[in-house]
Amino acid sequence: MNQTSEPASIVVDMGGTTTRVGAYRDGRLTGDTVRFATPKPAGGRSVREEHLDRIAAEVDRMRKRHPAPDVREVGVAVGATVDSRGRIRNASLLWNEPGTGFDLGAALARRLDWARITVCNDIAAAAWRYQDLGRFALLTISTGVAIKVFDARLPFAARLLLDDEGLGGEIGHVRVDPERRAPHRTLGRAAAAGDLAARARLGDAGLRWCECGTVGDLCAHASGPATVRAAAALARSDPGLWDGSRLAGRCGGDPEKITAPAIAAAAQSGDAFTRTLLSAATRPLAAQILQLSAALGLRTFVVMGGFANGVGEPWFAELRANLADLLPAGGWFTGWTDAEVDALVRPSRDRDDSLVGMGCLLAERRTQVREVHKPVGEARALLRHRSATRCGRRQFAVRMAFAGICGTDLQVIRGDRGCEPGVPGHECVAQVTEVGADVSGVSVGDVIGVNPNRPDDEHDKFGHNLPGVFRERVVWDEHLIDRGQIIPLPAAGLAEWTLLEPLSTVVRSARAGGDRWRDRRVLIVGAGVSGLLHAMLARHDKARRVLVANRSPQRLELAVERGVLAPEDCLALDGSLPAAIAEATGGAGVDVVVLAVPRGTGPAILNDLWPSVADGATVHLFGGFHPGSTVRLPGGEQVAAHPIRVRGERHRASLGGARACTLVGSSGADREDYQRARDLCVAGEDRLDLAPLVSHVVSLDATPGVLRQLMSDGRLGGRPALRVIIDFSLTGDVVRAVDGGDLPRIGVRT
Template identity: 45%
Template structure:
C-alpha cells in the first residue's frame, strides 16, 4: 500500500502546501501569505481565519488534481499552541489573540468533507523531520519560540515528549526567572498585558520587553523575531546616537519604526556592533534555556530551526554559540563533556525551512502505519482504545481501511454481557476501502469500496464482531475465504455513511422475502422502533404494503418515528396490554397478515404471547430480534417451537396459535449474498421513491469517542442526552468528537 497525502504548514507569515508519498515530499510546494492581523489590522480575526482555511481548501483541491487521491489524507503543521486533535489553546503569535477552543480539524473538514485531518504544532512536526538524530531538543525561533524534545527510542505515539496532546514545550511564554517584571507594579503589568499603549510605552522606557501573549519579560519577548525587533526599536529610541551611527540605523534611515527582520539581517551581516548587542540580548536567555533542557533530560543535541533565526543567519548563530560557551559550566550532566561534545551540541540544519512540512509528512505516514482499534476486554463491560502495528498483508489476505462503521444494538448487548460473545474487537457494519490485496486473492482490487457480510454462509456460528474480531478498527485484515464466500460486497460511487445500514437492511430484505414467500402481506405490524424495526417499516412501504403499523413501548421512540416521517401518527401504537385490541380495531377485527417482532432485551417470546390475537388467520409471524437461544414459543398441540432452529434455518413452520388460528412461523439471522446485493441497490437509490436511510443516522463519532459513546448508549439509549438510532463511527474524525445531525442528514 502506498501512502499518498498532502501536508500543510501554517506559519505566521507564510502557509505552504505539498504532496507526499510514503512520507516523502513530492512535486512543487505551493506558498501563499497567511492572512494575519499584522498585514490586515482592520480585519476581524474571524474573517482572517475563514480566509486562511478557504485558501488552504482551494490549494488542497488544486494539488489533488495533480496528485489524485492525496486530498483524502491531510496533515497540518500549525504555528500555534494546538493539541494533536486540532483544538487551539493559544494562537496569540499567529492571530494576536488566543482564539482558545478554535477547532482546526472542523474548519477543514467543513470545507473538505471526507478528508482525514491530522494536526500537530509546527515544532512537533519539525522534530519528526530530524528523527534520525535520535534524542534531541528542537527549538524554533520565528514569530514565537518553542521547544520539543524527541526520543526515537520510544514508541511512535510517545516520541515527542510533550504530553498526550503534544502541547508541552511552549516555554517561550514562560516568564524568565528573576526577570525585569518582578520589580514592577502589578497594575502596570496587567495593563501592558491588556495591550494598553501607555503601559507598553512605559515598559519600553524602562527597557522591559513584552510579548503578544500578554506576558512581560518571557522568552518570546527576547528571542522571537517580533520580540527582538521590538528590543531593537527600544534600544534605538533609548540610544539614538549609537543607533544613528550604526549599520542598522543606516539600513532604516535612522527611523526605529522601519526596523524589521530583513534590516536586522543586513545590518548583522556587516558585523555591526550595535546590532550584535541586540542579537546577544535576545539569544542569551535562549542559550540558558537550552542548557537547562539538556541538563534536565540528559540531551547532547539541540536543533535550531525557525524563519527568524535562519533568516538572520550566521550572525545570530554566532551570538547563540557565544552565549552557550559563556553560560556552560562543566558540572553535573556536562562534567565529562569534551570539546567535541560542545561542538556537536548545536545542530544548524540546512533544510530548516522545510522541516515542519517534511516532518508532518513523516508523521502522517507513520500514523498510517499504526492501527487503532476498539477492544472489549474479556469479561469486562467496557471498551478501550488500543494501538498496534499495521497488519501485514499475506498472499491470501485482503487489507481494508475502514471509512465508516455502525454501532448497533448487538454491539451494546455484547458489551453489557447480555450476549456471551467475546470477539475482542466489536462491530459488524462498515464501509471500507481495499488498500492491499495478497497475490493469491482474486475478486477484489486495491481502491475498491466495499462492505462486509459478517455471517459465514457455511457456518452459522462464524460471525464477525461476535466470535471473530469485528470492524471497529482502522485497518482490517481478512483471509481470502471471506472473499471466496462472497462476504466482501462491492459498492459503487463514493463512500457514504448510509452504507453502514446495508448489513441490517440485507437481513430485513431476507425477512420480507420469507414473509412474501408464504403470504404477500396487505397489512403488516412491526413490533419495535429501533433501527431494525424502522427499516422493516420503511421497506414494507417501499414494497407497497398498504397498511404498516408500528408498535413500541417508548413514547419517545413513537414520537421519533413520526418525526422522521417513517410512519404517520395514526399508524403508531403503544406496545402494552391493549396493543392486540388496537391492531384488531385498525384491521376491522381481522388482524394483520404478517407481524415482524424486532425488539431487544430477549423479550421477543413474551411480546408474541401478548400479540397472538393481532395476527390474522393464516398470518405470518416473523421472529427477527429479541429471541434468546434456548427459548421456545408456545403453540397448540405440541411442546413448543424451538425459536433458534427456525431462525438459523430461515425456514417456514406451520403451527396453530394459542388463539386457535392457523399461522406460519418464520425467522432469520442475517442476510445472504443476494440479500446484500438487493440492499446495496436500495441504499444507492436516489429520488423520491428511495428509502431515506439517512434519517436513521442520528450521530457521528470519532473512533476515540467510541468507548464513552457506547457507555452512554448502553446506560440511557441517548448520546449527549439526545435520542440515538444508528450512531456512525467516522474514521476521518480525529480527537474526541460526537456530532448530532451530520452533514448528510441536514
C-alpha cells in the same frame, strides 16, 4: 513514461510573519514556492477569513500548476496551538486572537472541496524532516517559541511526544520567572491588545509580556518580537551601551525603529550592545534546554525559526555560552565535554522546514492506516494510526468506503457484551484494492459487502471477537470467499448499502417465522433501525397492517418525517398499548409480533402484550434478551429465550383458553439471507430504499466523538440518530445530518 514513487501533495506553512505554499513530491519541494505576508489586524478587524481565502486561492493556483490527477492532499502546518482534529486552541501569535475552538480543517475543506486536508502544528510538521536524526527535540524561535520531541524508533503515531489530542511542547507560554510576582494578569492581556499604558507599566517593573497576554513566559524573553522589545528597553535603560552601537547606527539612534533584521545585521559585526541583548534573550531558553535534556535524555536540539536563523551564528554563540555557564556538574551531565555541550544545539537546514516536514509527514502517513481502536477493558474509542498490513498470496485487501455504526457497536464499546475486538464495527461497503496470487473469486476494483458472521461458528464475528471494519484498510483471508461471507455489490457502491447487513438479519428473522407476512397483522416493538427494517420488509411482503410501537415519540416522529412509517401506524409503548392494538386491529389482535428492543427489556414487554396476540400468531424474539433471559407465558410457564434466538429452536406456547402462539428467533444471517437482502435493494421497481434510515454521515476523524455522543443520549447535534454512516473519503471533523436523499457513493463526494 517516467513515474514517480509517490503522489504529489500541496503543502502550506501558516507562519506568524509569512505564509508559504508549495508542492512536494519524492522527498523535495518541486517548482516555485509562493510566499506572501500573513495578514495582520487593522483597526481591530479580524483577518482570519482573509488569510484563509488567500491560502485557498494560492492552493488552487498551485494545483493548476501541478495538474497531475493524484494531487488531492493538502497539508497545512499552522503556527498556532492546534489539536489532532485541526481545531485551534490558541492562535494569538498568528491572528492576534486566540480563535479557541475554531475548526481550521473544516474551514479549509469548505474552500477546497476537492482536497484531503491535514492540519497540524508547524513545529510538529517540521520535525518529520529530521527523522533521520533518530531521537531529538525541534525548537522554533520566531514569532513564538515552541518545541516538539521526536523519536524515530517508535511507531508512527507515537513518534512525536504528544497527548491524545495531539498537543504538547507549547513551552513558549510557560512562565520562566516564577519567583517574580506578575503584577497583574490584566496588564499582560492589555499589553497584548495594544494598550501603551499597560506596556509602559510592565516596562517600568522590568517585566516582559507575550502576545498571548502572559507576563514573563519564555516567548516574552526569547521570541523575535520579544527581543525587539527588549532591545528598545535596553537602549532606554543603558544609553551608554546604546549610543555608538552598530544597532543604534542602523536605527538612527531611535529605539522605536529597532527591527529583527536590524538586530541580525548588527549581530554580524560583533556589536557589544547586540551581544548583550542576545545573551539576555537566550539565557532562559538555555535553562529550558538543559532541563529538557536531563528530563528526557536528549542530546540533540535542532533550532528552526526566522529569528534565530536570521540572526545566525551570533545568536547560537550566545545560546551556547549560556548553556556552558548554566551546565550542572552532576547527574545526567556528569562528564560532558565542551564539544558535547556545543553539539547540544544546531541550526535547522533552511527555512523550508515546515513545508518539507509536512510533505514528509504526508508521505510517511501513506504507509499507515487509520482505525478506531477500543482499548481493552475501557469504555471508549480513539483514533490511531498503524502500519498498513501487507497482503499475502492467499489474501486480499480492501479499502473501506462506508461503515455503519449500530447499537451493537455501542454495546461492545461500553463493555456490555464483554467483547474486545480491538477495532469495532461490522457493517460496511468496501472496494477490493489488492488480490493475492492464489486467490480467486474477487478482483481489484470489486465493490463488496461483508457478512460478519462466520456460518459455522456463531461466536466468530467481526467487531465482536475479531477486529471489525472501522478502519481504512483491511486484509482478509480467502476463506471468507469460500465461506460465502463476501457479497458482490454493484459498482455504484451506495453508502446506504451498509444496511444490507442488518437487513439480512431481518430477512433471516422473517425466514425463521416461515416468511408468513402476507395478509397478516404485524406489530413491531422498537423503532430502531432493526425494527424499522422489519416494518419495511413486512410492508414489501404485503402484510395487511404494520404497526410500530416505541417508548420514545421522537423516534417515531423521525420515521414518519422520513416516510418510513405512517402516523396512524405509530403506537406508544406504554400501558395504553393493548387498547391501541385492539382499536387498530378491530379487536382481532396481531398475527406477528417482532421484539426489536434494547437488551434485557424483552421479557417485561411480552408480559403486557400476551392479551393482544391472536391465536396462531408468531412471536419473534429478535432483540431484547440477555443470554439467561426467560419468557414467562400467561399460564406461568418459563421458556429460555437463548435456545430459540441462537439455535433456531421453535416453541409452541399456550396463551390460555384455546389460544396458542409459536415462539421463534434468529441470530445473524447466512449467505442466502444476505443475497436476498442484496436483491431486495439493488434492482427492480419494487426495491427497498434504505436511504431514509440514514440520519448522519460522519468522517473517521469524528467517529470517536460521535460514539461518545451516541452512547450518551443517542443524538447527534441535538437530533435523534437512526443509522450513522462513516464515510472514509471525508477529511477533518465532519458530522453531517442528512435527509436520506443526498448520500455519498464510492468515488463521488457530496
